[in-house]
Amino acid sequence: VSALLVFVGAMEAVATSGVVFGWAPLQMMLQEEGIYRDVCTDGPPCQEQAVRLQIIYTVATSAFCFCVWPTGLVLDAYGPRACCMMGAAFFGVGTALMAISDEAHDLFMPGFVLMAVGGLPVVLSMMHLSELIPALAGTIMTIFNVMIDVSSLDLQLFHVVVSSGWCTRKEAFGYYTAVPLAIFVTAPFLWPNQKFEQPTKPPVDDVIFDSPRSERGCDAGHARDSSAAAADGSSRKQWLKQAPFGVQMASK
Secondary structure: OOHHHHHHHHHHHHHHHHHHHHHHHHHHHHHHHEEEEHOOOOOOOOHHHHHHHHHHHHHHHHHHHHOOOHHHHHHHHHHHHHHHHHHHHHHHHHHHHHHHOOOOOHHHHHHHHHHHHHHHHHHOOOHHHHHHOOHHHHHHHHHHHHHHHHHHHHHHHHHHHHHOOOOOOHHHHHOOOOOHHHHHHHHHHHHOOOOOOOOOOOOOOOOOOHEEEEEEEEHHHHHHHHHHHHHHHHHHHHHHHHHHHHHHHHOO
């Protein structure tokens, strides 16, 4: 169950977290559509058009970086479930705005900014899952961080699909709205209200193994280790009690 939750979290992160950084293919699609072509004096494409589009990317990436701190506050105050659902809602509204935007309805700026702001809470709400498998905690944290970079390829896939004639740019974003919708709907069944954290083990005093006192100290150390292991097990059971119904059933 733990490995499955980590996998699902990684897939949700790769679908949303760093999409904003894959701007170049989207800019190519928008230029091909002739978005902001009215700023060109000699016909599109032109430098003025590219600069106008780049402003969208600059504002969106700035919003992504600025929202790290507020997202952390939400995560600490309300837990992973609420944080993930908040991010999915922002991202979903952003993709919907991108789907209806065109020359007549210029909603590219708010749409892309909401996608940037929404992707961050999703991946940050998954970081605590590394504690589900303590032996691989570092690896799992690395995977979630890498997913931010991998998700920048999502818009490249959009460009490939649109260039192949399978659908238009607006239709692609319309279909992609189903992804944040699925994340939002399944969050109550997958993610807990509280972060899962491993209990800290009490320190074991140094002992010298050549005296009766040291033997008593060694026995006490073993007792403390046993109690720490029991605490670890009870903490995991407590987390499962607080976990969503779907996770509880899958763990049986």
